[in-house]
Amino acid sequence: MSELLAFDQVTAGYGDAVVLDRMSFSLEAGKSLAILGRNGVGKTTLLETLMGHTRVMSGSIRWNGQDITRMPSHRRARSGLGWVPQEREVFPSLTVEENLTVVATPGPWNLKRVYELFPRLQERRSNYGNQLSGGEQQMLAIGRALMTNPKLLLLDEPMEGLAPIIVEELALVVKLLCESEGLASVVVEQHPVLTLSMTHHAIVLERGQVVHAGHSQALAEDTHLLHGLLGVGQRPQPSRPSMDAPAGYTLLPQGA
């Protein structure tokens, strides 16, 4: 598999404040990566740095065969980085359908396929962004990122504030997007066990540095390490999401 994304000794932050400290990691095409760590360690800043919203003081970022360290953010957004921001940023005065079509870029993902993935959005197609529940807004934020036909989906705490049933459904969708569609993803989350169950690889951050990198499954099974790194994993954890499609979701046919 070829390299899709690599941070090489990246030091970055806001103004003079350093948040990411010589950070290195890489991601292969079609793979998923969990970014874990306690509050304030720099997880969101990592995504913001990839999108070009911070000041990079040293190091380099390679994306899809190109050095993008100095590339302006508006060009990165159009280069196949499908960003689902923490605040979702759904357009409140546009309908669901307008939210989706306004960002549409030619490619395999279109309105029909997003509605197949999220039938709930089709039901709500004429509702305005500000009339949606939190779960529906998150589906719309993911659907909107897919409409840009990304090579990589960047999800910043996609499960935050959502009901457990919606969290499980969204986790399954993200996992399926990777496994059936070959779409790479980077998932920043506060739920380590769930996030490890959805991803191939994981890195754990502490004070802007990578303190652990490895396979997600291995970390999920090492409760002692998980507890030491994140303060979780000593008690029985929720099971991995089932690979059966939850009610209301349509799995996309392979290669469709």
Ligand SMILES: Nc1ncnc2c1ncn2[C@@H]1O[C@H](COP(=O)(O)OP(=O)(O)OP(=O)(O)O)[C@@H](O)[C@H]1O
């Ligand atoms: N726009 C900003 N300007 C200045 N400092 C910032 C800014 N955004 C974040 N920071 C600081 O950068 C550090 C890392 O924050 P970041 O949001 O990246 O952490 P995080 O791991 O995503 O945390 P959380 O899990 O709480 O969202 C914090 O000390 C935070 O105060």
